[in-house]
Amino acid sequence: MGKAEPTIRDLQRVIRDLVSLATIPASWIGREERHVAESAASLILHTLRVDAACVCIASSQHSIKAEKTFAYAGFLAAVNELQAELSQNASPTIETLTRPAWAVPLRVLIQPIGIAGEFGFIAAGCASSGFPSEADSLLLSVTANQLSVAFQTARLLEDKRASEQAARESEERFRAIVDTTPECVKLVARDGALLHINSAGLALVEADDAAAAIGRNVYDLIAPEDRDRFRVFNERVCDGERSSLQFDIIGLKGSRRKMETQAAPLRTASGATVQLAITHDVTERSRAAEARHRLAAIVESSDDAIISKDLRGIVTSWNRGAEAVFGYRPDEMIGQPILRLIPPELHNDESRILQTICRGERIQHFETVRVTKDGRRIDVSLTISPVRDDSGRIVGAAKIARDISQRKDTERALRTTERLASVGRLAATVAHEINNPLEAVTNLVYLARKATLRDDVREFLSNAEEELERVAQITKQTLGFYRETKGIATLQVGSTVESFISVFSRRARNKDATIRTDIHADVAIEAVPGEIRQLIGNLVANSIDAVAPGGRIAVRVAAAQRGGEDGVRLTVADDGHGIPEKVRAHLFQPFFTTKRDVGTGLGLWVGKSIVDKHRGSIRLRTSTRPGRSGTVFSVFLPCHATSVPEDTGATLQQAV
Amino acid sequence: MNLTNNPPDILVVDDEKRIADTLALILRSKDYLVTTAYNGLEAYESCRKVAPRLVITDVVMPQMNGVELAMKLRLEIPECSVLLFSGQASTADMLREANERGFEFELLAKPVHPEQLLTRVRELIGSGPSPAPPRN
Numbered sequence: 048m049g050k051a052e053p054t055i056r057d058l059q060r061v062i063r064d065l066v067s068l069a070t071i072p073a074s075w076i077g078r079e080e081r082h083v084a085e086s087a088a089s090l091i092l093h094t095l096r097v098d099a100a101c102v103c104i105a106s107s108q109h110s111i112k113a114e115k116t117f118a119y120a121g122f123l124a125a126v127n128e129l130q131a132e133l134s135q136n137a138s139p140t141i142e143t144l145t146r147p148a149w150a151v152p153l154r155v156l157i158q159p160i161g162i163a164g165e166f167g168f169i170a171a172g173c174a175s176s177g178f179p180s181e182a183d184s185l186l187l188s189v190t191a192n193q194l195s196v197a198f199q200t201a202r203l204l205e206d207k208r209a210s211e212q213a214a215r216e217s218e219e220r221f222r223a224i225v226d227t228t229p230e231c232v233k234l235v236a237r238d239g240a241l242l243h244i245n246s247a248g249l250a251l252v253e254a255d256d257a258a259a260a261i262g263r264n265v266y267d268l269i270a271p272e273d274r275d276r277f278r279v280f281n282e283r284v285c286d287g288e289r290s291s292l293q294f295d296i297i298g299l300k301g302s303r304r305k306m307e308t309q310a311a312p313l314r315t316a317s318g319a320t321v322q323l324a325i326t327h328d329v330t331e332r333s334r335a336a337e338a339r340h341r342l343a344a345i346v347e348s349s350d351d352a353i354i355s356k357d358l359r360g361i362v363t364s365w366n367r368g369a370e371a372v373f374g375y376r377p378d379e380m381i382g383q384p385i386l387r388l389i390p391p392e393l394h395n396d397e398s399r400i401l402q403t404i405c406r407g408e409r410i411q412h413f414e415t416v417r418v419t420k421d422g423r424r425i426d427v428s429l430t431i432s433p434v435r436d437d438s439g440r441i442v443g444a445a446k447i448a449r450d451i452s453q454r455k456d457t458e459r460a461l462r463t464t465e466r467l468a469s470v471g472r473l474a475a476t477v478a479h480e481i482n483n484p485l486e487a488v489t490n491l492v493y494l495a496r497k498a499t500l501r502d503d504v505r506e507f508l509s510n511a512e513e514e515l516e517r518v519a520q521i522t523k524q525t526l527g528f529y530r531e532t533k534g535i536a537t538l539q540v541g542s543t544v545e546s547f548i549s550v551f552s553r554r555a556r557n558k559d560a561t562i563r564t565d566i567h568a569d570v571a572i573e574a575v576p577g578e579i580r581q582l583i584g585n586l587v588a589n590s591i592d593a594v595a596p597g598g599r600i601a602v603r604v605a606a607a608q609r610g611g612e613d614g615v616r617l618t619v620a621d622d623g624h625g626i627p628e629k630v631r632a633h634l635f636q637p638f639f640t641t642k643r644d645v646g647t648g649l650g651l652w653v654g655k656s657i658v659d660k661h662r663g664s665i666r667l668r669t670s671t672r673p674g675r676s677g678t679v680f681s682v683f684l685p686c687h688a689t690s691v692p693e694d695t696g697a698t699l700q701q702a703v
Numbered sequence: 704m705n706l707t708n709n710p711p712d713i714l715v716v717d718d719e720k721r722i723a724d725t726l727a728l729i730l731r732s733k734d735y736l737v738t739t740a741y742n743g744l745e746a747y748e749s750c751r752k753v754a755p756r757l758v759i760t761d762v763v764m765p766q767m768n769g770v771e772l773a774m775k776l777r778l779e780i781p782e783c784s785v786l787l788f789s790g791q792a793s794t795a796d797m798l799r800e801a802n803e804r805g806f807e808f809e810l811l812a813k814p815v816h817p818e819q820l821l822t823r824v825r826e827l828i829g830s831g832p833s834p835a836p837p838r839n
Contacts, residue, residue: 482790483719486814490725493817497732512816519814 061182064094075197077204083197084113095183097173101126104167119149126170154178158191162198231326237285239266242321251328253298270295284310284322304330352448360385360397372450374420388417404433404444426455481522489515517553538576540615541569541604547580551587560591560598567605570615572686578657585650586619586680593623607683614685621678625671658682710753711738716746716760729817743767747775754780756828762789770797773808784827788813
């Protein structure tokens with residue numbers, strides 16, 4: 048076409064083409080690069096009315112090529128070669144290209160495309176020697192610009208699609224992980240709406256499918272007592288804090304379960320922060336823990352000693368009951384051999400026990416003796432069971448030891464009581480048989496003594512009378528005939544002591560002991576005389592038993608006062624062996640005796656009963672210090688026994 | 704045994720004859736007028752004829768026991784003192800029953816030493832013989 052002046056037709060054409068170029072590329076926006084390249088090549092071919100057109104964009108990652116031609120195959124390859132020769136010139140180039148396949152040479156206009164980091168061009172070839180006109184160059188340049196924009200837009204869209212795809216894939220992967228995880232994973236909105244929950248979560252809340260749970264308010268699933276706590280917790284997490292919480296839920300089907308949740312804030316696409324929570328079901332764990340605590344509490348609060356040991360007999364646990372029964376603290380026993388508790392002569396028991404345990408057998412109510420920390424021997428009843436590990440192997444023994452000392456004492460006391468009861472019954476039946484002949488003999492000896500003129504015979508009979516008096520005293524005491532029925536009378540305590548003490552003179556003499564009486568005032572009291580005599584008798588008899596040969600006993604009677612009330616103080620003191628501390632506590636208990644062969648264990652108990660019955664009080668001072676040992680019983684009796692209650696069982700007769 | 708027509712000072716009752724008799728001898732040695740009976744019924748009959756000032760009676764006896772005798776005497780001859788003596792524990796229960804019915808008796812436990820008995824008798828009825836001569 049040459050450099051001829053453009054005709055009006057030319058201008059009209061250029062304007063039309065510019066309009067079409069300006070409007071058509073709008074449809075490229077959002078299309079794929081390949082489609083854009085094809086479309087651009089066609090557009091150039093038809094709009095510029097050339098014989099060949101091509102588009103090429105190439106980078107190390109990808110290349111887009113499009114070629115449109117009627118009879119010039121290989122146009123793009125030829126342009127490409129040319130462009131390589133021209134070392135990728137960045138400005139438009141015009142060349143003539145010939146190829147053997149082509150009928151005629153082509154005039155070619157190459158317009159580079161500016162895309163960052165990439166090499167690209169757009170080219171048009173025309174057989175006409177006037178090609179390209181200025182209009183052609185302008186049109187190709189505009190097209191290249193349009194194409195650049197379209198490609199860059201396509202590239203952005205491509206990137207976006209790729210990243211969207213990646214996000215979708217990542218989300219799907221995440222969803223798959225979340226859905227298959229055995230823990231409950233859920234998203235909760237600030238207002239409590241359940242946004243997402245996995246299948247483990249659905250099972251926990253007892254929902255048949257997601258539709259039954261999603262969108263529901265989580266607060267409705269929380270047990271009422273935990274609801275407020277959960278609300279505060281959820282809001283705190285949604286405010287950006289990580290936190291954890293234990294709470295109970297009530298499932299859609301009504302079962303209550305205990306949950307523990309770990310939550311973190313999660314910012315969603317919409318910009319809101321929600322709670323992402325992983326929640327485990329801790330029902331079983333907490334049930335097991337509760338059961339363990341309960342058991343531990345039971346073990347700890349038991350009065351029985353509950354001890355575990357391994358198969359070597361080494362103590363592995365020691366409860367408070369064990370401490371109470373045996374006196375050892377846990378730190379003194381754990382890790383120590385259980386043999387510590389077993390008296391030396393019973394050490395063989397332990398190996399027998401362990402053998403039985405190793406056979407998997409229990410030992411029940413095995414009554415034996417154990418030794419406490421302070422060396423006391425106590426009666427215990429043992430129940431021992433094997434302890435197995437999870438695999439069923441026997442790894443030790445659990446032992447429950449009950450202190451049955453008291454029961455044994457009671458049994459012993461009961462046996463004594465029964466013995467005494469039978470003795471008592473025997474006494475009652477023989478009393479008459481003994482006392483009646485004794486009465487007759489006493490009378491006869493008295494008469495004989497009065498009748499005889501011989502001094503030696505009188506002396507013999509007098510001795511006989513003394514011995515009879517002794518027998519009488521013994522039968523009265525032993526057979527319990529200090530039985531007053533006359534009730535309350537006025538009694539001169541001093542005179543009573545004076546006259547009564549002579550009964551004991553022979554017994555004291557036999558022990559080479561002396562009894563001194565010291566009557567400060569012969570106070571009169573209202574009392575049951577026989578009982579007061581028995582009280583004095585029991586105290587004096589105890590003193591005689593307590594003193595060593597040559598010992599001294601002092602009985603003192605004096606006026607006294609107690610809280611403004613007049614009365615009498617009766618004191619029986621001896622310089623005997625004193626009463627050991629461990630005996631003192633039991634002193635006034637029935638059937639407690641240190642005089643194993645001769646004592647009934649009733650003397651002081653009866654004595655105290657009599658004192659109580661007369662509203663009096665009895666006190667004891669004693670010392671076992673060698674050289675200064677001795678015991679003083681001090682009894683206060685008020686002058687006026689306002690009312691002496693009916694027999695309270697103060698005498699042996701009633702005791703048996 | 705009552706040699707005079709005077710009422711006896713003391714009636715001693717015991718089904719053990721030897722006890723009744725020896726006690727009577729002891730009391731007579733102190734110049735008391737003493738009669739004896741060997742069971743409660745006999746004693747009661749005797750008292751109804753001539754009442755003594757004091758009856759010393761055993762408790763456990765056939766026919767009529769000492770407590771029954773004592774209660775009858777207390778009701779019928781209240782001026783006659785009664786002293787019970789017994790060697791048996793069951794006496795206490797009999798006495799408690801009597802007590803519940805409003806009777807109170809003194810009980811001495813067998814064996815009673817003669818001196819002790821004499822002291823008690825002297826306290827109850829004074830020294831023999833009866834009646835004590837009025838003092839001027």
